[in-house]
Amino acid sequence: MDPASHLRAFVALPLPENIxxxxxxLLPALHRAAPARLAAIRPETWHLTLKFLGDVPLEGPTGIPALAAALADVAFAPFDLSPGGGVFFPNPARPRVVAVGLAAGGPACRELAGDVEAALAALGFPRQPRAFTPHLTVARIKDAPARRKQAPGRGDWRGVAEQLAGAVWPTCRMDRFVLYQSVLGPGGARHEALREFSARRDGRA
Known part of the structure; x- marks a missing residue:
């Protein structure tokens, strides 16, 4: 693949600065409570992924112009979103990812993700094999604690769960979603907005 003719892309909801x-x-408390090393995301890059696309061509039937045209037909009404609670993937016993769930906006977020999925499936992008679970990734777990040899799983994550459950999050209005490019660099990935798609008040085109 010619890197000059492709880019790494995903569709996501942007988050406001207060979130x-x-x-x-919250991150310092999570690092202290975690029984393993966390590779936390940079807060300035935080977003809620609706669909990860991977490497896509700049042109052609699945290129950026075609993607933008398909996504422009996705209609949704603005909705309120608020993070809340802790989520561990693939499961709390042996987690690899720490995330925050949604206290508000889950159904609307799932509906929007389904519409994005359908619009891009019409272009030939494969559908996700699992049901969409709206979440905000906080960190990836890089290693297990030393005591893993004496205990099953990856340690006791109750402290992290308690921090996430007790966190107070603002509520924000979701009125757009974005097609992003992910640019890898020495300091981590940088996300650049390629196209933005605004909500419609009645949720219809």
């Missing part, structure tokens, strides 16, 4: 600031304030 990113709340995450930044």
């Amino acid at each position: 990113k600031a709340a995450l930044a304030g």
Whole structure:
């Protein structure tokens, strides 16, 4: 694959600065409570992924112009979103990812993700094999604690779960979603907005 003719892309809901600031304030407590090393996301890059696309061509039937045209036909009404609670993937016993769930906006988010999925499936993008679970990834777990040799699983994550459950998050209005490019660099991935798609008040085109 010629890297000059492709880019790494995904579709996501952007998050406002007050939610990113709340995450930044929570991360130190999560690091202290975690029984393993966390590779936390940078708060300024935080978003809610609706669909990851991977490497897509710049042109052609699945290129950026075709993607943008398909996504422009996705209609949704604005909705309120608020993070809340802790989620561990693939399961709390042996987690690899720490995330925050949604206290508000889950059904609307699932509906929007389903419409994005359908629009892009019409272009030939494969559908996700699992049901969409709206979440905000906070960190990936890089290693297990030393005591893993004496205990099953990856340690006791109750402290992290308690921090996530007790966190206070602002509520924000979701009125657009974005087609992003992910640019890898020495300091981690940088996300650049390629196209933005605004909500419609009645949810219809």
